[in-house]
Each structure stands twice: as C-alpha cells, then as structure tokens.
Amino acid sequence: MARAAVPRRLTWHVATVAAVKDETVSARTLVLDVPGWPGHLAGQHVDVKLTAEDGYSAQRSYSIASAPDGSRLELTVQRIADGEVSPYLTEVLAPGDPLELRGPIGGWFVWRPDSPAPLLLLAGGSGVVPLMAMIRASTTVPVRLIYSARTPADVIYAPELTERSLVSPLTLTYLYTRSPGSGRNAALSPAPDAARDGAGAVAARSGRIDAAVIDGAAFSPDEKPAIFVCGPSGFVEAAADLLTAAGHPAATIKTERFGPTS
Amino acid sequence: MNVISRGFSGRRRPEGQKLPPGQYLEKDFPVLSAGPTPRVRTDRWEFTITTETGDGRRWDWAEFTALPAEDITVDIHCVTKWSKLGTKWRGVSCDVLLDGVATNAGYVMARSYGDYTTNLPLPDLRNGKAWVAYQYDGAPLHPEHGGPARLLVPHLYFWKSAKWVTGLTLMTHDEHGFWEELGYHDYGDPWREQRYQGD
Numbered sequence: 368m369a370r371a372a373v374p375r376r377l378t379w380h381v382a383t384v385a386a387v388k389d390e391t392v393s394a395r396t397l398v399l400d401v402p403g404w405p406g407h408l409a410g411q412h413v414d415v416k417l418t419a420e421d422g423y424s425a426q427r428s429y430s431i432a433s434a435p436d437g438s439r440l441e442l443t444v445q446r447i448a449d450g451e452v453s454p455y456l457t458e459v460l461a462p463g464d465p466l467e468l469r470g471p472i473g474g475w476f477v478w479r480p481d482s483p484a485p486l487l488l489l490a491g492g493s494g495v496v497p498l499m500a501m502i503r504a505s506t507t508v509p510v511r512l513i514y515s516a517r518t519p520a521d522v523i524y525a526p527e528l529t530e531r532s533l534v535s536p537l538t539l540t541y542l543y544t545r546s547p548g549s550g551r552n553a554a555l556s557p558a559p560d561a562a563r564d565g566a567g568a569v570a571a572r573s574g575r576i577d578a579a580v581i582d583g584a585a586f587s588p589d590e591k592p593a594i595f596v597c598g599p600s601g602f603v604e605a606a607a608d609l610l611t612a613a614g615h616p617a618a619t620i621k622t623e624r625f626g627p628t629s
Numbered sequence: 630m631n632v633i634s635r636g637f638s639g640r641r642r643p644e645g646q647k648l649p650p651g652q653y654l655e656k657d658f659p660v661l662s663a664g665p666t667p668r669v670r671t672d673r674w675e676f677t678i679t680t681e682t683g684d685g686r687r688w689d690w691a692e693f694t695a696l697p698a699e700d701i702t703v704d705i706h707c708v709t710k711w712s713k714l715g716t717k718w719r720g721v722s723c724d725v726l727l728d729g730v731a732t733n734a735g736y737v738m739a740r741s742y743g744d745y746t747t748n749l750p751l752p753d754l755r756n757g758k759a760w761v762a763y764q765y766d767g768a769p770l771h772p773e774h775g776g777p778a779r780l781l782v783p784h785l786y787f788w789k790s791a792k793w794v795t796g797l798t799l800m801t802h803d804e805h806g807f808w809e810e811l812g813y814h815d816y817g818d819p820w821r822e823q824r825y826q827g828d
Contacts, residue, residue, distance in 0.1 A: 624660050
C-alpha cells in the first residue's frame with residue numbers, strides 16, 4: 368500500500384491569482400500564488416471553494432497542472448457551459464483576485480520523480496491536466512502520452528508538448544474523435560508508430576482509442592511501465608480494459624475518472 | 630474564514646432540497662475507482678464474513694441472492710462533491726448477514742475484488758443502515774458501479790460503499806482501508822463534511 372500522502376490536516380489557503388492563460392477556447396490555466404503551500408506530487412488535486420456575498424458557497428476539485436514549485440500552483444480548468452463553478456473560474460476570475468483552496472489531495476494517482484519505470488500516460492480531454500504535471504516533473508524516464516481530444520483545437524498544452532517532445536524522451540500520440548473527415552466513410556490513418564522515443568516523435572490519427580493504438584503507441588508489458596489513465600469515465604473504462612487485454616497487470620494501472628464537473 | 634468571490638452568485642437549490650455541506654446535485658451517476666474495473670463472474674463470486682476469532686460464514690451467488698432482499702431508495706454523497714438523490718437499489722441488509730454472528734468487534738474492514746478495502750465501525754452496518762446491493766434501478770448492478778455486488782452505506786461518503794465487495798472482516802481495533810491510508814477520513818460523515826483525516 369502506498370504511504371500516506373496527506374498526513375496533515377488539510378487547511379484552507381487563500382491563494383491569489385497571479386496570471387491567467389487561455390489554453391483552448393474552453394480551457395484556462397490559473398496561475399496561483401499560495402503562501403504556505405505545503406508542496407504536492409504530480410497527479411494530486413485541490414478542492415476550490417467559491418463564496419457568494421450572502422455566504423452561499425460551492426466547492427469543486429481541480430487537478431494540479433504544474434510540477435511542484437514552491438508556493439506557485441497552476442490549475443487548468445475546462446469550462447462546462449452550464450456549470451456552476453467552471454464558468455466563474457474561466458471567465459470571471461482575474462489576476463489579483465483571491466481564491467480559497469485546500470490540498471494537496473489524493474495519494475494514489477501520483478507519480479514520484481524517483482520512480483525509474485517508463486511512464487505511460489493516457490488522457491481523455493481535460494484528463495491531460497494531472498498527467499501534464501507528471502510530464503513537467505519528469506526529466507529522464509521515457510514518457511509516452513496518448514491523448515484523445517475532440518479536435519486538434521481542443522488539445523490543451525499543444526505547443527509545450529511539442530516543445531518537450533523535441534528536447535526530452537517524450538513521445539506524443541494524438542487521437543481526434545471528431546476531427547474533419549472522421550465521419551462514417553473516412554479512412555483511418557494507420558496506427559501510429561512509436562518506435563522512437565522523443566526527438567519530436569508525434570503521431571496523430573482520427574478515431575477513438577482501440578487495440579491498434581495500444582499496440583502501436585504504448586510501452587509493452589515487458590517494459591514494465593507505470594501507467595496513469597485520466598479522463599471521462601467512458602474513455603478511462605475503454606483504455607483500462609484495452610491495457611489489461613494487452614497484458615498489463617491491473618495493479619500497474621492507476622485511473623482517475625471524472626463525470627461532468629460543472 | 631470565508632473569502633468572498635467577487636462576482637460569484639452561484640446556483641442555489643430549491644427551498645427544502647437539502648444537501649450536505651460542499652455538495653452539489655448530480656443527475657448522472659459518475660464513476661470513481663482507482664484502477665481497471667474487475668470483471669467478476671457470478672459463478673465464481675463469493676461473500677464471506679470473518680470474525681476476530683477466525684469463525685466465518687460464506688455464501689455463493691445462488692445462496693446470497695436467495696437471502697431475503699429489500700428495495701432501498703436512498704440519497705448518496707460522493708467525497709468528490711456530487712450527491713445523487715433517490716437512488717434505487719435492491720440488496721440484502723447487513724442485519725441479515727450479521728444475524729447470529731458472535732463477535733466483540735467494533736470495526737469492520739470491507740474487502741473487495743481488486744484488493745480495494747475500506748474500514749467502518751461495525752454499528753454503522755447494523756439496524757437497517759447498510760446493505761450488500763446487487764441491483765441498481767431494477768437491473769443487475771453494472772461492473773462499473775461495483776457489480777456483481779457492492780456495499781451500500783448511504784449515510785457515509787460513498788467510498789465507504791465498497792464496490793465489488795466480497796467480504797467483511799470484523800476487527801476489534803480500527804485499521805485504515807485503501808483511501809483512509811491515503812488521507813481520507815476514517816468515518817466520513819457527509820453532514821459533518823468529514824472528507825479527509827483531521828476534518
């Protein structure tokens with residue numbers, strides 16, 4: 368059993384928004400200064416609390432996108448059109464505003480930089496956020512990211528991922544579930560070849576995750592990767608089933624699923 | 630301490646619809662689990678109760694589903710903030726399972742296929758407060774939601790309602806289960822917002 372990563376009482380911190388950064392038309396990164404932040408591990412999340420004038424408050428959980436870095440914290444929030452909290456965080460909250468949060472939370476879906484195993488990351492949509500913290504925290508182990516997004520425009524962190532794939536052992540495979548030409552009659556491009564790690568190895572294809580993608584883009588079970596899967600429940604369920612069918616032991620696959628987080 | 634969020638008004642619930650603090654209403658049924666979904670065949674399924682002296686009881690699927698069952702309609706509250714009201718289940722009361730079991734234990738470790746565990750006080754499983762459920766909304770419980778059978782302890786945060794449950798180990802001293810070892814609360818009362826250790 369993993370050791371406890373949340374040993375202390377989790378107190379609320381008042382963060383200050385230092386900057387905001389639009390990642391896509393519907394995802395925004397909040398750069399926060401959190402005095403007294405106890406530090407975190409890649410993969411953990413925070414609880415955010417908003418309070419209205421009359422004392423009404425709402426809480427949601429958001430994954431941390433940044434590698435551990437002193438009192439700085441980055442959250443990337445995907446806006447849900449009819450949501451209660453995410454529209455505020457992505458459209459109203461501005462630099463200088465305070466934001467209440469507590470964490471870090473979650474001691475299971477975490478990656479430690481001293482872990483020597485190759486890192487296999489599978490992201491569905493904004494499920495890439497906690498995986499990005501792992502990519503940002505990793506420097507030496509080979510990393511393969513399989514990232515399913517609706518269209519190329521929905522890919523969060525695209526420029527940074529490309530840049531990192533050029534300078535570190537990071538291999539990218541994008542799956543576009545609704546890209547132009549992914550209709551009924553569209554021929555799928557061949558499964559990506561991930562023979563080379565890093566050096567700008569990027570592959571893309573249309574369609575959803577399937578056995579051919581796992582076969583072509585994932586590490587093999589013999590390479591004993593540490594596996595993290597994050598995304599909507601349907602994606603995580605499909606990916607985890609494909610990985611176990613490909614021979615990866617269930618105990619090596621850590622998942623984090625989210626339903627609609629409004 | 631509450632910091633006012635400039636320009637936030639929020640979405641209040643209709644009068645009389647009360648949720649535990651920090652929760653929001655969910656219409657869907659989100660899934661949360663730490664790893665791949667175990668697929669457990671009912672012809673290989675078993676449920677055991679083991680006491681602190683090592684005595685035990687065991688049911689296979691046919692025996693278990695022949696026990697007196699109840700229809701249960703309850704609100705459920707997930708520590709990840711969503712609550713779902715009026716969920717409908719069918720299952721066997723833990724009172725039936727524990728009836729006649731001789732024990733001095735004060736605690737229980739629920740054990741699941743896939744090695745998930747969660748700890749609870751034994752009294753929280755008695756007196757009509759907990760079930761082992763195998764139907765949801767009139768249909769067999771889907772593996773994603775914990776089928777063939779899951780613990781159902783709706784008065785505590787939903788991670789205590791262990792999916793894929795296969796047994797209860799009665800304990801004289803409390804021990805941490807899976808999420809509790811990782812910092813989540815030992816008891817987990819949503820109305821007292823006991824999400825994490827120390828809450």
